[in-house]
Amino acid sequence: MSFVLHVDGERWRAAHDRFVADHPGIVPVIKGNGYGFGRDLLCAESARLGVPMVAIGTYVELPSALAAFGGDVLVMEPYRAAVHADLPDLANRRVVHTVTTQSDLSSLRGVLSDARVVVEGLTSMNRYGTPVNEVAALAGAADAVGVTLHLPLGTGHVEEISRFIAAVPGELTWYVSHVSAAELSTLAARFPEHEFRPRIGTDLWYADKGSYEVRAHVLDVRPVAKGSRVGYRQRTVAAGHIVVVSGGTSHGVAMESPSSAATARSRAIAVTEGVLEAAHRVRSPFTVSGVMPRFAEPPHMQCSLLVLPAGVAPPGVGDEVPVRMRLTTTTPDAVVVA
Numbered sequence: 001m002s003f004v005l006h007v008d009g010e011r012w013r014a015a016h017d018r019f020v021a022d023h024p025g026i027v028p029v030i031k032g033n034g035y036g037f038g039r040d041l042l043c044a045e046s047a048r049l050g051v052p053m054v055a056i057g058t059y060v061e062l063p064s065a066l067a068a069f070g071g072d073v074l075v076m077e078p079y080r081a082a083v084h085a086d087l088p089d090l091a092n093r094r095v096v097h098t099v100t101t102q103s104d105l106s107s108l109r110g111v112l113s114d115a116r117v118v119v120e121g122l123t124s125m126n127r128y129g130t131p132v133n134e135v136a137a138l139a140g141a142a143d144a145v146g147v148t149l150h151l152p153l154g155t156g157h158v159e160e161i162s163r164f165i166a167a168v169p170g171e172l173t174w175y176v177s178h179v180s181a182a183e184l185s186t187l188a189a190r191f192p193e194h195e196f197r198p199r200i201g202t203d204l205w206y207a208d209k210g211s212y213e214v215r216a217h218v219l220d221v222r223p224v225a226k227g228s229r230v231g232y233r234q235r236t237v238a239a240g241h242i243v244v245v246s247g248g249t250s251h252g253v254a255m256e257s258p259s260s261a262a263t264a265r266s267r268a269i270a271v272t273e274g275v276l277e278a279a280h281r282v283r284s285p286f287t288v289s290g291v292m293p294r295f296a297e298p299p300h301m302q303c304s305l306l307v308l309p310a311g312v313a314p315p316g317v318g319d320e321v322p323v324r325m326r327l328t329t330t331t332p333d334a335v336v337v338a
């Protein structure tokens with residue numbers, strides 16, 4: 001049984017080439033499940049793209065990133081002496097750390113006296129960072145290679161970023177997240193002496209959504225009469241076919257948060273019943289014979305039972321069916337780049 005992310009390598013890479021050309025200074029973001037592609041593959045792709053730096057989410061991801069990418073690796077979670085002081089890679093000179101406090105900086109410099117750092121400013125995200133009026137002092141004390149700013153989704157960031165720039169004297173590199181290409185060009189025109197480097201994951205890795213597809217195998221197909229009982233919960237189904245496909249909760253099937261559910265109705269169902277419990281009430285993400293059938297019951301760990309309505313031609317065992325899923329919550333069995 002398999003649940004595989006198929007990538008048309010040539011087309012996928014061409015989209016990245018165009019995206020990088022349109023976003024000078026880009027720092028590709030590689031974190032979590034590697035946006036469905038896996039972090040090692042994205043590290044290799046970043047090396048092919050010729051970028052000097054990638055950004056990762058956490059220190060847990062650091063050893064594999066250093067092994068898979070030969071350039072600089074920016075760790076976006078802040079270095080915390082209380083959490084990270086014992087990690088083996090702190091002294092690696094290819095690492096750029098994020099700091100938000102003087103005491104964390106001192107701890108880091110105790111490990112490597114010239115450790116490279118960026119200072120994160122506390123933006124309206126209100127996640128972590130140094131307040132705007134303290135950024136200059138910390139960046140100066142740290143001889144920081146730059147300041148990072150993580151903005152909420154959406155637009156309207158130029159004024160917030162401008163306030164930080166006004167508060168920090170000198171020419172700096174600004175590593176900014178979730179800032180649009182239009183906002184970047186406004187900033188570049190307004191502050192020509194500064195350098196702006198966008199940290200981008202989603203828009204880069206999914207630049208050509210037609211260049212990859214998750215496909216699952218059909219494992220079994222069986223005609224059922226109206227009222228037949230199926231599955232762990234012995235629910236009754238309508239007449240048609242039961243189609244068993246690979247892909248279950250362990251792959252992230254039906255684990256998407258309600259906000260990504262397609263319609264207000266499916267969101268409401270997901271909220272009242274819990275996402276997984278609601279699965280049989282909403283359409284599955286599998287496309288079988290041109291339709292998106294419902295789940296017969298919530299997905300199992302590695303396969304799902306679908307109900308194909310009467311009148312729709314059933315697929316054959318071994319057929320591959322496309323699956324429409326958000327890749328940031330997908331764990332495929334394999335990623336095949338052809």
Ligand SMILES: *Cc1c(COP(=O)(O)O)cnc(C)c1O
Binds near residue numbers: 029031150199
């Ligand atoms: C995840 C993350 C990014 C990348 O976000 P995308 O929406 O995938 O482009 C950028 N900056 C920070 C701080 C992040 O945590």
